[in-house]
Amino acid sequence: METTPSDNSQFSNVSIWKDSFWVVSIGIIYFLSVQFSLLFVVKPEHIAAFWPPNGIYAGALLISRKGLWKYIIALIFLANGLGNLIGGNSWMISIGFAVANTVEGGLIVFILQRWNGHPFTLQKLRALFSLIGAVVISTAIGASLGATNLSLAYGWGLFSNVAKVWFIADVLGSCMMIALILSWKEGISSWKPLNHKRVIEGISLMILAVGITVATFSLTQQDAIRPYNYLIFPVLIWAALRFEVKGVSFVSMVTAFIMAWFTIHGQGPFITDGTNVQDDMIWLQLYLGILLLSSLTLAITVIERKDKEDLLQQQTLVLDTTFQTxxxxxxxxxxxxxxxxxxxxxxxxxxxxxxxxxxxxxxxxxxxxxxxxxxxxxxxxxxxxxxxxxxxxxxxxxxxxxxxxxxxxxxxxxxxxxxxxxxxxxxxxxxxxxITEDKQTEEQVQQLNQQLKEQILELDRSNKELDDFAYIVSHDLKEPLRGIRMQSRFLMEDYEDRLDENGKRKLTRLQTLSQKMTDLLDALLYYSRVGRTELSLQETDLNEVITEIQDRFHEVSQENQVEFRIPQLLPHIICDSIRVSELFHNLISNAVKYNDKAKKWIEIGWQNQEAGPPVFSVRDNGIGIREEQIDSIFRIFKRLHEQDQFGGGTGVGLTFVEKIIQRHGGKIWVESTFGEGTTFYFTLQKGETI
Amino acid sequence: MTLGKGQIILVVEDSEDDFEAMERAFKKENVGNTIIRCSNGDKAIDYLFRQGKYYEPDQTPRPGIIFLDLNLPGTDGRVILSKLKQDDILRSIPVIVLTTSSDERDIQDCFQAGANTYVKKPVDFESFIEAMRRLKDYWIEFSIIPKVE
CATH class of the missing domain: 3.30.450.20 (PAS domain)
Structure with missing residues (x-):
């Protein structure tokens, strides 16, 4: 017998006491049942003609947890041997019977486990037939062992008769007791408070069953020929229909004891001539067997039907509730x-x-x-x-x-x-x-979507118009401006000798101003061109772009040296390489321009993001930006310094940078510590790494 | 001189001031060739392709060299350039793009279309004169230019 792990985990003082009590109770009940059954011992072979103890033993195993089996089996062995000894058998015969009985009951349980699994319940016809099959096989083996045991002591002439009586006695006893134990275990575990009508009905049933049995079996020989023994059938049908397996098995057990008792004592419809009680007992047990089998089948069929009805009712309930809600x-x-x-x-x-x-x-x-x-x-x-x-x-x-x-x-x-x-x-x-609401919502969403689309289109259009406007305005303003410059120049050339110093200074000022205006218009023109023209996307090696810018810087200002730091190789990206070069150029020239340190450096780096495009950074150790000014650095023509400080400029570099990044679907942001340096970060959404 | 004395210089330029600046520059550099000016794109196309009021070949001698502004009223300078360079005869005439635009795209496009050189109009007059001097040195005195009939 194996012990399942859960048996060990339940190991506690309380459960030890409970288990011990349980096992010992089984032993005592078994012992008493053996003593009781020995009342049905018939001559000449001295074996019991009616034997429920095996059923009690097998039933007890079936309702106990597996961990207790070995103790129960050992105790049954002892109780059986002891009972036989007390009953007057020799040591040898007692041990032999103990072995035969222990094996028989154990085998029933073993076969049932193999066929039906654990726990075994008597709720289905299949289970009933398994039970009968297991009992028949096990009892055949037990009967053979028992008969061999007796034959070894008294000679082999006894064998067939002993085996026959043993077999029939045990098959009936086992089936009856196992059915009884299983059904009552079931009944107790699903105990409902007793309804007194049920109690009265149960008591009536028992009185009728006992009355009919006693009446039938106490008849005289002549009357016994009449088929009074069929009277018990309606009673059993009543038991089956109303009390199911536990009713059938209980009524069967009580009536069987009564019938056996009368028959052993030479009374009842199964007594032939009073000389061969053993044969009469066999016929009685066949009769009892048919009664038990029929009524159990009926009871289980009723249960099965009822289960199906319950299931159907439950399903109906589920469906009804579902439909209602x-x-x-x-x-x-x-x-x-x-x-x-x-x-x-x-x-x-x-x-x-x-x-x-x-x-x-x-x-x-x-x-x-x-x-x-x-x-x-x-x-x-x-x-x-x-x-x-x-x-x-x-x-x-x-x-x-x-x-x-x-x-x-x-x-x-x-x-x-x-x-x-x-x-x-x-x-x-x-x-x-x-779906009325869904439809309305959907319509609203569609409407909103349409509105949004129109607004976006409108926005695009007005943006484009703005860019066009800026372009046209700046271009068309530039032409007359060039004219002003040229004409002021021609004026200077043609009338130089007629202008005094003051006139010449004013003319120079005119030229300077128109120069300044040209610069501003150029910036505006460039800005609008970046917005107007399509990007020409192509694979670009940013390392080349940076190297080229670096070279340009080194050429331009030998004395204004700056250290370029590129910690890791830059990626190849898809972008408009001209614009991106302008972008880097602007950022780098800003970094160089706004730097008062003796050793200037610029670090150009990048980092891959898990989701989204890589983030580029241009860091410098320049003058930094005051926090309150950070927000305005991208505004066009915004200068943070005086005209002639840091080499001047129109204040458009960062505006260009932002515009180029926006055109690439990217973002730019800046971190700066005033006096220590600035880092520009940006992404180029369209510029994915390759 | 490699640009023949009789060969004319065609200037496609809408700006009076720029044209005056060019004239002054040529004068300073003693360029003696006849200068014909088309003040818009359409006139330039008509002249070059001898159509409209320029249909008479005698009155529209082929220029030896063309100075082309890009941003013109009417037909755009870029269009004129590509039409010129697609024409079997006219494509031999050197075209000097002289424009205020310094857009990379314009530069690329012009050379793609077959411009012979691209010069940004300098903003101040001194640089303008200098640029014209260099162009004269290279294109009018140094280079050998085909005769196109």
Whole structure:
């Protein structure tokens, strides 16, 4: 016997006491039952003609946990041996009987476990037949062992008779007791407070059973020929129908003891001539066996039917509750179109409940229209009608409008036929949902989307117009400006000798101003061009871009040396290489320009992000930006310093940078510590690494 | 001189001031060739392709060299350039793009279309004169230019 791990985990003082009590009780009950059964010992072989102890033993194993089996088996062995010794058998015979009985009961349980698993319950006919099979096989082996045991002591002449009596006595006893124990265990574990009507009925049943048995078996020889012994049948049927297995097994047990008692004492319908009690007992037990088998079969059939009914009832309950609470309308009808289920949601959505109108009138009764809300829906095409015809329909939109539903409701309906396994259509089901709100929401979303799209288009258009405007304005302003410059120059050239110093200074000032204006217009022109023209995207090696800029810087200012730091190789990206070069150039020249340190450096780095494009950074050790000014650095023509400080400039560099980044779908942000340096970070969404 | 005395210089330039600046520069550099000016793109196309009022070949001698502004009223300088360079005869005439635009895209496009050189109009007059001097040295005195009939 194996011990399952859970047995060990339950190891505690309380459970030890409980288990010990349980095992010892089984031993005592078994011992008492052996003593009781020895009353049915018949001559000449001195074996009991009626033997329930094995059933008690096997039943006890079946309802005990596996961990206790070895103790129960050992105790049964002892109790059986002891009982036989007390009954007057020799040591040898007692041990032999103990072995035979222990093996027999254990084998029943072993076979049942193999066939039906653990725990074994007597709820199905299959289980009943397994039980009978297991009992027959085990008892055949036990009977052979017992007969061999006795034959070894008294000679082999006894063998067949002993085996026969043992077999029949034990088969009946075991079946009866196992059924009794299992059913009563079941009854106790699912105990319900007793209803006194039931108690009265049970007591009446027992009185009738005992009365009939006693009456039948105390008859005289002549009367016994009459078939009075059939009187017990209706009683057992009553027990089976009303008290199931536990009723049948209990009534059977009580009546069997009474019948056996009378028969052993030479009374009852099974006594032939009073000389061969053993044979009479065998016939009695066959009779009892038929009684038990029939009534158990009946009882279990009743249980099975009841279980099925319970299940069906439960399923009906589940379905009913579901239909009642479901927010979807559910309508079920038979093949003629009579409604069987019409749940509250269906009534709420349709505005009209179940009616008995014929299907031809459905569209009119409920006011079913096409989604255009005007055309009445053809009855033949309704999902439920199609379902009755055997068609499945997927999401059909309908519009419902009737006197109870003046506003009208849009529903989405699906239909399916109900088909028996052989394909007969027994009706149809339609399930539908009120989608009016969804439709409204959807319309609103669509409207908002449309508005948004229009606004975006409008924005794009006005942005483009702005860029165009800037371009045109700056371009067209530039031409006359060039003219002013040229003409002032020609003036200087042609009238030099006629102008005094003051005139010449004013003319020079005019030229300087127009130069300045040209610069501003150029910047504006460039800015609008970046916004106007399509990007010319191509694979670009940023290392080349940076190297080129670096070279340009070194060429331009030999004395103004700056250290370029590039900690890791830059990636290849898809971008407009000209614009990106301008971007880097602007950032780098800013970094160089706004730097008062003796040793200037610029660090150009990048970092891959898990999601999104890489982040580039241009860091310097320059003058930094005051925190309150950070927000305004990208504004066009915004200068943070005086005109002639840090080499001057129009204040457009960072505006260009931002515009180029925006055109690439990227972002730019800046971190700076005033006096220590600035880091520009940016992404180029379209510039994914390769 | 490699640009023949009789060969004319065609200047496509809408700005009076720039044209005056060019004239002054040529004068300072003693360029003696006849200068014909087209003040918009359409006139330039008509002249070059001898159409409209320039249909008479005698009155529209082929230029030896063309100075082309890009941003012009009417037909754009870029269009003129590509039309010129697609024409079997006219494509031999050197075209000097002289423009205020310094857009990379313009530079690329012009050379793609077949411009012979690209010069940004210097903003101040001294540089303008200098630029014209260099162009004269290279294109009018140094280079050998085909005769186009």
């Amino acid at each position: 479901l927010p979807f309308g559910v309508i079920v009808c038979d093949e003629k179109g009579q409604f069987h289920i019409f749940n509250p949601a269906a009534e709420k959505i349709l505005g009209v409940g179940a009616t008995s109108t014929s299907p031809d009138e459905w569209a009119n009764t409920y006011g079913i229209f096409y989604p255009d809300t005007k055309t009445i829906y053809p009855v033949e095409e309704l999902p439920l009608m199609r379902a009755i015809r055997g068609e499945k329909t997927d999401k059909i939109e309908l519009f419902i409008r009737n006197p109870n539903l003046c506003q009208g409701t849009f529903v989405n309906a699906v239909g399916a036929p109900m088909k028996t396994p052989d394909g007969t259509i027994t009706g149809g089901v339609v399930v539908f949902d009120n």
